[in-house]
Amino acid sequence: MRPEGYDYETHSRLAGPLTEPDPATAYQVRYRSLLAQEPHRVRAVALMVTAPLLSGVLMVYLIWPTHWTEREGGARWLVAFDTVMLVSIGLIALFMLVNVASIAHATLVARDPVPVVAELGTRVAFVTTYVPGKEPLSMLRATLEGAVRLRHRGPLDIWLLDEGDDPSARRLCRELGVRHFSRLGVPEWNRKKGVHKARTKHGNYNAWLAMHGDDYDFFASVDTDHVPLANFLERMLGFFRDPDVAFVVGPQVYGNYDSAVTKAAESQQFLFHALIQRAGNHYHAPMFVGTNNAVRITALKQVGGLYDSITEDMATGFELHRGRNPQTGRYWRSVYTPDVLAVGEGPESWTDFFTQQLRWSRGTYETILRQYGKALFRVPPGRLLSYTLMLVYYPMTAINWLLGILSCVLFLWLGASGTQVSSSLWLMLYSDAAACQIGLYLWNRRHNVSPHEPEGSGGVAGMVMSALCAPVYLKSLGSAVLRTSGRFVVTPKGGQISADRLMTFRLHLFWAVVLTASLAASVYFGHTHAAMRTWAVLALVISLAPVAVWAVTTLRGRRDAARILPRPVDDGPEQTEPALATTTGGN
Numbered sequence: 237m238r239p240e241g242y243d244y245e246t247h248s249r250l251a252g253p254l255t256e257p258d259p260a261t262a263y264q265v266r267y268r269s270l271l272a273q274e275p276h277r278v279r280a281v282a283l284m285v286t287a288p289l290l291s292g293v294l295m296v297y298l299i300w301p302t303h304w305t306e307r308e309g310g311a312r313w314l315v316a317f318d319t320v321m322l323v324s325i326g327l328i329a330l331f332m333l334v335n336v337a338s339i340a341h342a343t344l345v346a347r348d349p350v351p352v353v354a355e356l357g358t359r360v361a362f363v364t365t366y367v368p369g370k371e372p373l374s375m376l377r378a379t380l381e382g383a384v385r386l387r388h389r390g391p392l393d394i395w396l397l398d399e400g401d402d403p404s405a406r407r408l409c410r411e412l413g414v415r416h417f418s419r420l421g422v423p424e425w426n427r428k429k430g431v432h433k434a435r436t437k438h439g440n441y442n443a444w445l446a447m448h449g450d451d452y453d454f455f456a457s458v459d460t461d462h463v464p465l466a467n468f469l470e471r472m473l474g475f476f477r478d479p480d481v482a483f484v485v486g487p488q489v490y491g492n493y494d495s496a497v498t499k500a501a502e503s504q505q506f507l508f509h510a511l512i513q514r515a516g517n518h519y520h521a522p523m524f525v526g527t528n529n530a531v532r533i534t535a536l537k538q539v540g541g542l543y544d545s546i547t548e549d550m551a552t553g554f555e556l557h558r559g560r561n562p563q564t565g566r567y568w569r570s571v572y573t574p575d576v577l578a579v580g581e582g583p584e585s586w587t588d589f590f591t592q593q594l595r596w597s598r599g600t601y602e603t604i605l606r607q608y609g610k611a612l613f614r615v616p617p618g619r620l621l622s623y624t625l626m627l628v629y630y631p632m633t634a635i636n637w638l639l640g641i642l643s644c645v646l647f648l649w650l651g652a653s654g655t656q657v658s659s660s661l662w663l664m665l666y667s668d669a670a671a672c673q674i675g676l677y678l679w680n681r682r683h684n685v686s687p688h689e690p691e692g693s694g695g696v697a698g699m700v701m702s703a704l705c706a707p708v709y710l711k712s713l714g715s716a717v718l719r720t721s722g723r724f725v726v727t728p729k730g731g732q733i734s735a736d737r738l739m740t741f742r743l744h745l746f747w748a749v750v751l752t753a754s755l756a757a758s759v760y761f762g763h764t765h766a767a768m769r770t771w772a773v774l775a776l777v778i779s780l781a782p783v784a785v786w787a788v789t790t791l792r793g794r795r796d797a798a799r800i801l802p803r804p805v806d807d808g809p810e811q812t813e814p815a816l817a818t819t820t821g822g823n
Contacts, residue, residue, distance in 0.1 A: 295329035322654030342515035354473035438542035490582030503698030522572035524553025547599020601716035
């Protein structure tokens with residue numbers, strides 16, 4: 237869970253030293269701008285301006301009216317497909333512009349909170365959950381042993397919310413002095429839907445809130461696969477001196493940092509934890525992350541507890557940010573600290589990684605469909621902007637993938653073309669815009685919060701991993717639009733790994749077949765525009781990359797396993813048993 241060789245102590249204090257609040261004034265959370273602390277911020281400003289500008293120029297160039305395809309006397313169906321192509325190309329360019337503008341905006345406003353000493357005597361519960369049979373008891377032990385070492389200047393109880401009322405978990409709690417709670421067998425806490433939905437994380441927490449929530453001022457929590465550091469409460473609880481702070485969250489890092497999938501999965505989260513959440517601090521509205529957090533119980537109970545969603549953390553945070561503190565009349569706020577205060581486990585196989593991404597994206601779509609409309613004109617514009625830029629990532633990535641494939645198919649098979657532009661000029665503009673976007677990404681790598689990634693690393697694996705997820709996000713979007721059921725799946729933990737098979741990559745292989753057939757058709761029909769073929773080849777590489785990585789790592793693993801198999805002991809040349817000698821005597 238916490239491998240040796242990584243400096244967790246330093247990374248648990250990234251926000252700076254603890255300070256004492258000014259007793260002469262009412263406390264409100266103070267922040268430090270990341271950009272203001274940079275000695276070479278002129279370079280960042282240049283990238284922040286140039287990257288969106290070039291993306292905008294590319295979009296305008298592609299959809300400029302004089303570049304539209306005109307077919308005199310052409311077939312109606314082909315003219316219709318030309319229009320589809322034009323709209324698709326325009327949307328793809330627009331999504332690229334929104335994405336780079338979002339990163340530039342986050343770079344401009346990102347900030348860290350100034351840590352303060354926690355208030356003396358607050359009543360705190362530290363909570364984690366357990367699903368018997370899904371989560372190993374050894375992993376639970378590591379989490380609870382970390383929890384009992386927490387430091388707090390006031391009443392502190394450690395709680396285990398046991399979904400199955402497991403006897404082994406009870407014995408472990410007695411051994412460590414941890415309080416045990418289970419909702420098993422209580423009908424009103426095990427319903428088919430709602431805040432007390434059975435076999436869900438939010439239902440488990442809400443049952444505990446109903447029974448014991450009023451006994452505490454705050455609760456802090458981690459997922460079962462996260463081991464909290466001893467200073468977890470010291471670094472989080474001080475921000476609750478501000479009466480409008482509803483919750484505090486920290487970054488997620490993976491302690492099982494050994495497999496290629498786990499390393500790339502942590503790198504993929506770089507932008508969110510190092511930049512987007514810090515930008516949320518500017519609007520007092522970073523997203524609620526369930527892996528490690530601290531929550532004001534009165535604020536949570538005001539919105540009815542954790543929200544009924546496949547991603548209950550995001551949905552609950554959204555509800556809190558729509559509400560106001562009845563004591564001050566101001567909107568509830570949240571704080572993101574870059575301090576790494578818990579070390580968890582990440583997916584180790586492609587199966588588990590895709591399952592995780594499917595769940596996260598589906599939860600985002602549900603928030604958009606069920607909750608986003610309620611926030612329009614009801615929250616401050618800056619807060620709405622912050623949430624909008626966070627929420628559009630998954631749908632934009634999914635739709636961008638679909639439109640890109642659609643454009644390739646329409647041109648390579650049918651010759652449809654929404655716009656007529658120079659291949660060389662398109663390539664120049666696109667490469668310049670992409671280079672500036674990558675440059676802005678690399679500049680922000682200096683703000684990385686991961687204790688595992690080497691200092692100065694470029695995060696290429698994370699960028700690639702994000703691209704590989706596009707087909708998964710598209711499938712999730714289709715399920716959300718069609719309203720098919722989405723269920724919470726516990727990611728295998730504690731060394732339990734879902735085995736990868738060829739069918740794990742069925743989505744990617746499907747798109748690979750479509751693209752390969754389209755490229756072959758372009759040769760047959762003579763549809764050879766360089767831009768469209770380049771686009772198709774890049775999409776094909778993305779589709780086949782996870783399959784190739786899996787195949788290579790599997791073969792390498794088998795070869796390494798064969799090398800360490802015990803060999804039979806060599807006792808030298810085989811010795812034949814000597815024949816018995818006989819003598820023949822004469823008479």
